[in-house]
Amino acid sequence: MLASDEPMSVEAAIEDVRRAAMGCLGCKLHALRTQVVFGVGNPRSPLVLVGQSPGEQEDQTGLPFVGPAGQLLGECLGKVGIRREQVWITNIVKCRPFERTSSARGKNRDPEPDEVEACQAWIEAELALLRPKVIVCIGAPSAQLILGRRVSVTKDRGRFYTDHRFRPAQVLAVLHPAYILRHHGEELEALRQQLVDDLESARRTTARLLKEPAPTPPAPPAPEPEAEAAPREQMSLFGDD
């Protein structure tokens, strides 16, 4: 058993947050969900991917990015040498927003502003514990919440932002795979390649930042050993450039 003054590991701390989120009644989406879809992956990853909200398959399985868009994301991560279990993947909204239709499955919809606002405490708690070097925002709603400003992903993708409240992480916005899948033929291939290029850029930046000294903390207390160890352990996952 840990001594009471021993710091909690990031795994234990994120599990505590996950358990708390499972019972969240913070917005109207709780009434329609099968389950809360919390982040998954490696909580010590220096690279975190943040999407918008769960769809039907995510709602059924309790896992983010497992539908067709998730498969495309996994495929593009694989092309840059990253397995999805190596990184942390989550959403800004944890319950599926959808409209009831004549189909039993309903129709996915974008989360409404009050739902995004109600849920943001969970993504803030995740990022505070994970302390990533790089945050990849998948799609505009995620980028807008993380950066705190309007973003056009088609125009602003591929660029790293440092002026936001999750500093010192660098933030990159990428196309949402669901958007890519709405295209066909050469256009689809071109957009898929943009996503691969942006993920490669995120991987290279993560690898570079892992080699740099950690920023000096503004004030005591001293850094926690558990949390400081995480990025160094991840260096081999992101390779050298």
Ligand code: SF4
């Ligand atoms: S979407 Fe977020 S705030 Fe709303 S009930 Fe689910 S976990 Fe809670």
